[in-house]
Amino acid sequence: LPAVEAVIGWDDEAARAAAVKAAVVLSGKDSISRLPAWLADERDGVAAAAKAAVAAVKAPLAEELAALALQSKDAVQQGALEIIEKRNDTAALPKIAALAENGDLETRQALCRIFGNIGDESSIAFLLNQLQKAGEKKEILAAEKGLLTLCRRLGDAKLYLPALKNAFAASKAEAKPSLLKAAALAGSQEALDMEIAAWKNEGDAVKEAALRTLAEWPNAAALPTLRDIAATAEKPLLQVLAFRGCVRLIPMQNKKNAEKANEMNGLLALAKRGGWGT
Numbered sequence: 001l002p003a004v005e006a007v008i009g010w011d012d013e014a015a016r017a018a019a020v021k022a023a024v025v026l027s028g029k030d031s032i033s034r035l036p037a038w039l040a041d042e043r044d045g046v047a048a049a050a051k052a053a054v055a056a057v058k059a060p061l062a063e064e065l066a067a068l069a070l071q072s073k074d075a076v077q078q079g080a081l082e083i084i085e086k087r088n089d090t091a092a093l094p095k096i097a098a099l100a101e102n103g104d105l106e107t108r109q110a111l112c113r114i115f116g117n118i119g120d121e122s123s124i125a126f127l128l129n130q131l132q133k134a135g136e137k138k139e140i141l142a143a144e145k146g147l148l149t150l151c152r153r154l155g156d157a158k159l160y161l162p163a164l165k166n167a168f169a170a171s172k173a174e175a176k177p178s179l180l181k182a183a184a185l186a187g188s189q190e191a192l193d194m195e196i197a198a199w200k201n202e203g204d205a206v207k208e209a210a211l212r213t214l215a216e217w218p219n220a221a222a223l224p225t226l227r228d229i230a231a232t233a234e235k236p237l238l239q240v241l242a243f244r245g246c247v248r249l250i251p252m253q254n255k256k257n258a259e260k261a262n263e264m265n266g267l268l269a270l271a272k273r274g275g276w277g278t
Helices: 002-007 013-033 035-040 046-055 062-071 074-087 090-096 105-118 123-133 137-154 161-170 173-184 189-201 204-215 220-232 236-252 257-274
Strands: none
Touching: 002 013, 013 035, 013 046, 013 062, 035 046, 035 074, 046 074, 062 074, 062 090, 074 090, 074 105, 090 105, 105 123, 105 137, 123 137, 123 161, 123 173, 137 173, 161 173, 161 189, 173 189, 173 204, 189 204, 189 220, 204 220, 204 236, 220 236, 220 257, 236 257
């Protein structure tokens, strides 16, 4: 081990990286004590090799990595979080969640990504909380991306849709579009009802977000609502968004092609009468 560690000091990048990997293999769980120095090492290859090697260690490391993330800053903290993610160490999530309270923007963004990529149903509450507290657009987008990733991974809408509906009722307007996007993943009537209610009852920005979500609905169930909006909306932008949604969803119906063609022709006629179709 001393000989291997000596190679880490060499000028050759490939040799340094190989030596870090070998040191981790030889030390196993004990390599955690050397990890902060490797993660802070700015020489090419050292930090990357350390993260890859420690991520492959078979021994449980969730507690040690969480402690390192909580006690460190900058490159060491980010490196520890990255290793937790690579190792799928879900046991570390409840502990590193505390970093959201006093961490910087980069740390909060990383946490949203990690909870989305490796979290389970219990992680929904964390991501919803980050979405509600987000002050900058970057934070909102990070929380939204993490939430969408987690909901897709969970798959079963019963695991996330009730939480999304409850959060929507209590959310600030800035967070509601993200919740509508996540709810749309369910593609169910319950989720569709949530979108339609948002279209009917919310302010202009959320109404538009709901319409954009309806236009991207995963099945043809949103078509009747989109037809109605295309025919009755007062603003040309909303009419056009609804029109595009109809064009997208009409072919998804379980109908004969001739019927679909007739519906498309009727939609084009509506657009011409309104003077907004292109």
